[in-house]
Amino acid sequence: xxxxxxxxxxxxxxxxxxxxxxxxxxxxxxxxxxxxxxxxxxxxxxxxxxxxxxxxxxxxxxxxxxxxxxxxxxxxxxxxxxxxxxxxxxxxxxxxxxxxxxxxxxxxxxxxxxxxxxxxxxxxxxxxxxxxxxxxxxxxxxxxxxxxxxxxxxxxxxxxxxxxxxxxxxxxxxxxxxxxxxxxxxxxxxxxxxxxxxxxxxxxxxxxxxxxxxxxxxxxxxxxxxxxxxxxxxxxxxxxxxxxxxxxxxxxxxxxxxxxxxxxxxxxxxxxxxxxxxxxxx
Numbered sequence: 001x002x003x004x005x006x007x008x009x010x011x012x013x014x015x016x017x018x019x020x021x022x023x024x025x026x027x028x029x030x031x032x033x034x035x036x037x038x039x040x041x042x043x044x045x046x047x048x049x050x051x052x053x054x055x056x057x058x059x060x061x062x063x064x065x066x067x068x069x070x071x072x073x074x075x076x077x078x079x080x081x082x083x084x085x086x087x088x089x090x091x092x093x094x095x096x097x098x099x100x101x102x103x104x105x106x107x108x109x110x111x112x113x114x115x116x117x118x119x120x121x122x123x124x125x126x127x128x129x130x131x132x133x134x135x136x137x138x139x140x141x142x143x144x145x146x147x148x149x150x151x152x153x154x155x156x157x158x159x160x161x162x163x164x165x166x167x168x169x170x171x172x173x174x175x176x177x178x179x180x181x182x183x184x185x186x187x188x189x190x191x192x193x194x195x196x197x198x199x200x201x202x203x204x205x206x207x208x209x210x211x212x213x214x215x216x217x218x219x220x221x222x223x224x225x226x227x228x229x230x231x232x233x234x235x236x237x238x239x240x241x242x243x244x245x246x247x248x249x250x251x252x253x254x255x256x257x258x259x260x261x262x263x264x265x266x267x268x269x270x271x272x273x274x275x276x277x278x279x280x281x282x
Contacts, residue, residue, distance in 0.1 A: 003027055011036055021130075040129060054134040058083045061160030061276045062096050063151035070149040071100035072162040073140035074276040078133040083157075088135070091127040095120065095137055103142045110137065141274040150177030154185055161185045163273040167266055176260050176268070179247060180240070184275050189240040192270050193254075197239060205234050240270060 003026045011022040011033060021040060029035035059076035060083050075092040082088050094115055104110040111121040128135050141162065143149055148165040161181040167173045183189075191197045209227035218226055236242045241254040248256065261268040 003031060007031065007033075011040075040126070054078055056134045056136050057279050059138070059278045060089065060092050060157040061153065061278060062089075062092050062157065063153060063160050063162055064096055064100055065149045065151050065162070068145050068149065069100055070143040070145070070151060070162050070164075071096055071140065072151065072160055072274055072276060073099055074138040074160075074278060075135065076138050076278065077131070077135050082131055082133050085131065087127060087130050091123065091135065094123065095140075099140050099142055103144070107137050107140070110140070139276060143272070145271070147271065148173050148177055150174060150181050152178060152181035152185055158278040159185055159276070161273060161275045164271040165268055166271050167261075167264070167268040170264060172260060172264055173266075173268065176257065179245075179256075180253065180270065181273075183243065183246050183253060184240065184273050186246055187240075187243050188238075188275060189243060190238045191240070192273070193239050193241045194235040197235070202231065205231055240273070 003023055007026060008019060008022045011026060012019055022036070025036040025039040026033075028039055056076035056078050058078060058080045059074060061072065061074045063072045064070065073092065073096050075088075075095060077083050077088055095110070098104075098113055098115045098120060099110065102110070102113050104113055111119065111124065113120055115123060124135060124137070143162060143164055145164050148167055148169045150163050150165070152161045152163075154160070161184045163177055163181045163184060165173060165177050165180075190201070206227050209230040210223050212230075213223045213226045241252065241257070243253050245251050245253050245256045251259075257268050257270075
């Protein structure tokens with residue numbers, strides 16, 4: 001059956017699939033548009049099934065903030081080439097927009113949500129069919145704030161940060177937020193401050209430091225003191241407020257924030273942050 005170029009284009013406009021895939025779908029469906037769409041969806045599902053056991057260690061992190069609402073998501077694929085493709089980036093940004101508008105509780109809920117007249121699970125399957133690689137939504141976060149939200153995407157879109165400050169929005173506070181987002185990106189803190197570090201992590205670190213001191217033959221009456229000293233160094237290295245400020249290592253992040261608070265006349269605190277890096281487990 002002869003399929004006109006205009007019919008192929010119409011199917012491409014509806015599905016976003018490649019021209020040759022659209023032509024084949026129409027030929028297999030005797031020119032029936034609805035059947036051709038179903039054919040393409042089945043092709044996508046088959047591709048998704050075939051790729052399900054593959055590793056998806058590449059991808060992007062994308063963010064968006066407006067009107068006091070922010071979202072950040074990591075979407076993975078198999079190769080960096082695909083991670084830079086228009087179809088993959090379009091899917092990542094469609095996912096981001098839906099997270100921002102719907103605030104789903106889990107990835108499963110997100111996949112059931114409607115976007116552009118179909119569920120995100122269908123959109124995912126269709127994108128896998130077009131691209132031919134495994135694609136997965138790895139993680140996301142949604143912030144709604146009455147304070148100041150700031151995001152940062154490192155060049156290459158492999159690393160992104162979203163941070164919330166409890167402070168009125170101003171140019172000075174936004175600049176502080178940018179500096180702190182870059183701090184989080186560069187230094188990868190595990191928590192805002194030492195009180196935010198889970199007790200089980202603190203106990204695990206203390207246990208390691210005690211064992212190290214014992215292995216080094218330190219006196220028993222010194223072991224706890226040595227372990228506490230090393231835990232303090234851990235807090236200085238891995239909690240945001242105690243880290244050396246990357247723009248001025250003569251002061252801590254907390255000291256810099258206090259200076260900005262004094263300048264603005266408002267108290268400033270970090271409420272929360274998320275740091276997503278492609279390929280990182282957490």
